[in-house]
Amino acid sequence: MSDPFEEPVEDDLDERLAAAAPKRLANRATYALLALVIAVAGFIGGTQVQKRYGTPEAASAAAPTGAAQFPGGGAGRASGAPGGGGRGGITGTVKLVDGTTVYIETPDGQTITVRTTGDTVVLVPGRLADLAVGSTVTVQGQNADGTVTATSVTRAR
Numbered sequence: 001m002s003d004p005f006e007e008p009v010e011d012d013l014d015e016r017l018a019a020a021a022p023k024r025l026a027n028r029a030t031y032a033l034l035a036l037v038i039a040v041a042g043f044i045g046g047t048q049v050q051k052r053y054g055t056p057e058a059a060s061a062a063a064p065t066g067a068a069q070f071p072g073g074g075a076g077r078a079s080g081a082p083g084g085g086g087r088g089g090i091t092g093t094v095k096l097v098d099g100t101t102v103y104i105e106t107p108d109g110q111t112i113t114v115r116t117t118g119d120t121v122v123l124v125p126g127r128l129a130d131l132a133v134g135s136t137v138t139v140q141g142q143n144a145d146g147t148v149t150a151t152s153v154t155r156a157r
Contacts, residue, residue, distance in 0.1 A: 089138045089139060089140040090104075090106060090112060090138065090139055090148070091106070091107070091136065091137070091138045091139075091156075092104035092105050092106040092107070092112060092136070092137065092139075093105050093134060093135070093136055093137075094131050094132065094133050094134060094135045094136075094137055095111065095133065096133065097128060097129065097131050097133070100115065100116045100117070100128065101113060101114065101115055101116070102114040102116065102128065102131065102137075102139075102150075102153065104137060104139065112139075112146075112148060113146065113147045113148065114139050114141070114147075114148045114150050114153070115147055115148065115149050115150065116128055116149075116150050116153065117149065117150075119151070120141075120150045120151060120152065120153060121151065121152040121153070122152075122153050122154075123152065123153070123154040123155070124154065124155045125155065128153065131153070131155060135155050135156070136155065136156040137153055137154060137155050137156065138153075138154045138156065139152070139153050139154075140152045140154075
């Protein structure tokens with residue numbers, strides 16, 4: 001006779017339940033890799049946005065060696081000081097835009113000739129021809145004999 005506590009039929013129920021259970025698709029390594037991919041994508045996206053909408057290097061960097069010393073103001077003066085802006089720039093009012101040349105008047109009444117090139121960055125409005133007479137602008141560039149060769153022209157908002 002057989003033992004009453006013995007399993008009557010050997011059953012593979014545990015194996016069948018394990019086979020029917022949903023498979024786990026992710027583990028800690030998967031989540032870590034996903035976080036790394038998101039971080040890299042965010043970094044790349046941020047650099048692309050900065051390239052497209054960020055401040056150009058010429059407009060945000062400190063004055064290079066030999067930066068313009070403008071009449072009535074110039075490098076080393078505090079921004080807002082009479083006659084000029086800091087960091088090698090000068091602030092004034094547009095008196096005339098003649099092709100690629102802009103004439104600005106500084107707060108102390110001096111007229112500065114600003115020559116632009118194809119490499120000059122124009123911020124707000126984006127084109128030199130769109131600068132209106134009377135607009136306040138800040139110009140950065142090199143001064144040679146009273147004429148500034150602009151690296152950037154920025155209109156105040």
